[in-house]
Amino acid sequence: MSQSRFQRWFDLKGWSALLIGAPYIWLLVWFLLPFLIVVAMSVATNTPTAPPFSFGGEHPWVNWEPFSRVLTDGLYLRAFLTSVVNAFVAMIFCLLLGYPMALGLTRVSTNWRNILLMLVILPFWTSFLLRVYAWMGLMGKNSWFNGLLTDSWNFLVPMSWAMKSVPMMHTNFAVVLVMVYTYLPFMILPLYASLERLDPTLDEAAMDLGSRPYQVFWDVTLPQSIPGIVAGGMLVFIPAAGELVIPSLVGNAAQPMIGKIIQDEFGQARDWPMASAVAVALLILMVIPTMIYSHYQAKAERLK
Amino acid sequence: MSAPDVEPFLRIEGVSKSFGTFQAVKNVNLSVSKGEIFALLGGSGCGKTTLLRMLAGFEEPTSGQIFLDGRDMANVPPWQRPVHMMFQSYALFPHMTVAANVGYGLKHEKSLSKEGRAARVAEMLDLVQLTQFAHRKPHQISGGQRQRVALARALARQPKLLLLDEPLAALDKKLREHTQFELMSIQERTGVTFIVVTHDQEEAMTLSDRIAVMDKGEVKQIGSPTEIYEFPQSKFVAGFIGSVNSFEARVISRDKGHLRLDVPALGGEILARDVAGAAEGQKVSLAVRPEKMRITKDRPDTPNAVAGHVKDLAYFGKDSLYRVILPGGLVQAHAVNARRGDEGAFMADWDDEVWVSFDPSSAIVLVD
Amino acid sequence: MKRSPTFLITVMCFGFAFFYIPILSMIVYSFNASRLATVWGGFSTKWYVSLVSNDAVVNALFLSLKIALVSATFATILGTMAGITLARFTKFRGRTLFSGLVVAPLIMPEVITGISMLVFFILMADWVGWPGQRGFTTITLAHITFSMVFVTTIIQARMIQSDRAIEEAAMDLGSRPWQVMFDITLPVISPAILSGWLLAFTISLDDVVISSFVTGPGSTTLPLLIWSKVKLGVTPDINALATLMVLTVGIGVFAAGMIMSRTERRRQLDAQMAFRSDD
Structure with missing residues (x-):
């Protein structure tokens, strides 16, 4: 068997270089480089040129002003707070609703489980925008759903509190509700994956040693599903905190979330350095929970 | 040891269990006395594990009753039964230390103080010699140690009945032998009644006082290891426990405590021990264990002797297994190898012409 | 104990009602x-x-399908390469950066990805004169970049499960590394590649935020069209469009699920039969 030097080189080195190189270079060029430009832009100066930023002028090289505005201007701080609170509340509700659902999925028969799992995954494949839109239809003043809520409210409370309709659209409540709706599968699936892996004989062992089912849950099931809770929590919190579509459609325009602020600074105000500084601050905010998450994952890996 | 004639400690009465149309356990009746090691022996799917799970309370019998120490166990949930189980997978809680695992059941003993609990855990760890591993997690100890943690955890609450699901299956051969004796000595020291589920006949024979052999959900035979081995009552039991040479036979006559059989495979008439239920002219099976077969060079002076020649032999050191071709078929004979130079020592070789013989008392007649 | 308590059943009923009543x-x-x-x-x-x-809707649909088709295909190729690389090559220069680059787009808020790509395209047009106009090309490039990492995640998970020994066996039997990949690795992970492609396709078809940044005049994808209409409120024609989209996807996913569970059941049955004939 004779082979050319090129063939030898290709088999030993070239092939793996191609395999690694193509996606690597792609991500460097189309992801890392644009991102670094944004990071650089966050310390540039806003100018009325096109593109609307430059280095130099009255702030040579580094201009910390956008960052100091992020930390001091109430507009940005309020937006950050709104984002974090909305995302956190949505995450908690996703957990409260998703945990029993995921646990329930592990308890039903295999046939039912396959059907129900498909029903959980199905919304993933349907348009995100349309899922948000579906709630707009329900929450509007004249909708049957709002009517139902209004009637039950008026039935339950004294006359003086009666309402013509429940104000849902354009509130933070609506933002959280739609976030829970769209991100619930992100909570259920990792929880289900971690609960499904648990050995059912551990439950039996705990029961055999004298624990009632609810004690089994606290002692055995819950502690072992913490990695799943953390994973699900991160998968909900991170995209929810940076969400743009949901607050624009159903949120309160007077209480914008941080995604909207970035968009406005970039588009309407044409202050690219400011938009970049807010973006970098948002990223730093997200890196913290991600670090916690990877810490837990590494711990879980070590346990195996 | 056999069960004494008092009210048994554990009584299983006509218990059956069905899953849909599948009947896992069929009308099982069993009695186990206090302090016994009782084995449920059978292949996979014979219903032994289902029976065990009904004792633990994880399954409810479809019909029949279970009495433990005089108390009907129906509708008693697993967490209220004085029955603890050592799971086949050990089912140790991965997020708790060894000590926390052992102490887990004790937290339900309201009468026990914190110190009392710690003392009991220490005592249990001492019993299984794991004191120095108390603060390790289950994945930081060896398989044999995990098995002992599982045992200590199940024993910590001093159950009336300890269920052991394939206790030795996950251990390697060397460790298994050692652990077997340790289990027996722990049982002796604690006096707890053990019910062992196993598919391994050797494990059942060495561990237990009595064995119930199960097949297809039914109990085929209950008895001491010797009874089960020497006097199997059915072809299934004879074949399941140890190996056996089995032949078709017909009863010629019945006299003086013996049966005279016609066994075509052995080329003629054979004398065997009498059994109940055998009638003249009836078709029966004759079973002879390989180690009950003698191999000699000359015709021995016994009624049951057939000439043949050695086809195959497997040498194991202390003994050898021979496959001998007889006029009517093949038999297996297991012979202890004599010391070289002993008087009359005979070690047959390939293609040797030999005589195969066995005592009438070793010939088991099976009527079913 | 396979009983599920009433509480769990109740929550599940509520949860699924919550999922499907709006739709x-x-x-x-x-x-x-x-x-x-x-x-x-x-x-x-x-x-x-x-x-x-409505011509605008039909055109937007075709543009979206075209972008999704092209970007999903490229994203699958690149994402598969990255997934195989990360699962098989444990040591190479810059692996840490690479594994970071593969995760970062997953957690990066879409607004930031969108802005950084747009800025990059604008600066590139300034410096090298390309892209002259934003539209199909820029949207497709952006979609490839952020959907390929989803493919990578799927492929990597699948590769870690698969048995390395079969690849070594092929090499032992005389195949070169690239032959091993085409003969063994890719066929074994082909279901994962298919689901990766489907995921990339859906992500592209579904994207609003990033497209809204990198699009140009005249290039309105279907989500962008819906976005601009929905901002003004609920309208019956969007209801109709949504119904068509949801039903198409729903039927597709349902059929795929049925086929998959049937082949899985078949496989289990075959395995059982083979097991029995072993006894």
Whole structure:
């Protein structure tokens, strides 16, 4: 068997270089480089040129002003707070609703489980925008759903509190509700994956040693599903905190979330350095929970 | 040891269990006395594990009753039964230390103080010699140690009945032998009644006082290891426990405590021990264990002797297994190898012409 | 103990009602004759008719499908390469950066990805004169970049499960590394590649935020069209469009699920038969 030097080189080195190189270079060029430009832009100066930023002028090289505005201007701080609170509340509700659902999925028969799992995954494949839109239809003043809520409210409370309709659209409540709706599968699936892996004989062992089912849950099931809770929590919190579509459609325009602020600074105000500084601050905010998450994952890996 | 004639400690009465149309356990009746090691022996799917799970309370019998120490166990949930189980997978809680695992059941003993609990855990760890591993997690100890943690955890609450699901299956051969004796000595020291589920006949024979052999959900035979081995009552039991040479036979006559059989495979008439239920002219099976077969060079002076020649032999050191071709078929004979130079020592070789013989008392007649 | 307590059943019923009532309501109202989207005014299919005859919708749909098809294919190729690389090559220069680059787009807020790509395209046009106009090309490039990492995640998970020994066996039998990949690795992970492609396709078809940044005049994808209409409120023709999209996807996923569970059951049955014939 004779082979050319090129063939030898290709088999030993070239092939793996191609395999690694193509996606690597792609991500460097189309992801890392644009991102670094944004990071650089966050310390540039806003100018009325096109593109609307430059280095130099009255702030040579580094201009910390956008960052100091992020930390001091109430507009940005309020937006950050709104984002974090909305995302956190949505995450908690996703957990409260998703945990029993995921646990329930592990308890039903295999046939039912396959059907129900498909029903959980199905919304993933349907348009995100349309899922948000579906709630707009329900929450509007004249909708049957709002009517139902209004009637039950008026039935339950004294006359003086009666309402013509429940104000849902354009509130933070609506933002959280739609976030829970769209991100619930992100909570259920990792929880289900971690609960499904648990050995059912551990439950039996705990029961055999004298624990009632609810004690089994606290002692055995819950502690072992913490990695799943953390994973699900991160998968909900991170995209929810940076969400743009949901607050624009159903949120309160007077209480914008941080995604909207970035968009406005970039588009309407044409202050690219400011938009970049807010973006970098948002990223730093997200890196913290991600670090916690990877810490837990590494711990879980070590346990195996 | 056999069960004494008092009210048994554990009584299983006509218990059956069905899953849909599948009947896992069929009308099982069993009695186990206090302090016994009782084995449920059978292949996979014979219903032994289902029976065990009904004792633990994880399954409810479809019909029949279970009495433990005089108390009907129906509708008693697993967490209220004085029955603890050592799971086949050990089912140790991965997020708790060894000590926390052992102490887990004790937290339900309201009468026990914190110190009392710690003392009991220490005592249990001492019993299984794991004191120095108390603060390790289950994945930081060896398989044999995990098995002992599982045992200590199940024993910590001093159950009336300890269920052991394939206790030795996950251990390697060397460790298994050692652990077997340790289990027996722990049982002796604690006096707890053990019910062992196993598919391994050797494990059942060495561990237990009595064995119930199960097949297809039914109990085929209950008895001491010797009874089960020497006097199997059915072809299934004879074949399941140890190996056996089995032949078709017909009863010629019945006299003086013996049966005279016609066994075509052995080329003629054979004398065997009498059994109940055998009638003249009836078709029966004759079973002879390989180690009950003698191999000699000359015709021995016994009624049951057939000439043949050695086809195959497997040498194991202390003994050898021979496959001998007889006029009517093949038999297996297991012979202890004599010391070289002993008087009359005979070690047959390939293609040797030999005589195969066995005592009438070793010939088991099976009527079913 | 396979009983599921009433509490879990109740929550599950509530959860699935929560999942599907909004969608069902939207489907029902798409047949509403009234122009007021939320007030029932009798049954009608007129919104579907007006939808099909609406050129803007049809054009947007075709543009979206074209972008999704191209970007999903490239994303699958690149994502598969990255997934195989990360699962098989444990040591190479810059692996840490690479594994970071593969995760970062997953957690990066879409707004930031969108802005950084747009800025990059604008600066590139300034420096090298390309891209002259934003549209199909820029949207496709952006979609490839952020959907390829989803493919990578799927492929990597699948590769870690698969048995390395079969690849070593092929090499032992004389195959070169690239032959091993085409003969063994890719066929074994082909279901994962297919689901990766489907995921990339859906992500592209579904994207609003990033597309809204990198698009240019005249290039309106279907989500962008819906986005601009939905911002103004609920309208019956969007109900009809949503119904069509949800039903198409729903039927597709349902059929795929059925086929998959059937082949899985078949496989289990075969394994059982083989096991029995072993006894």
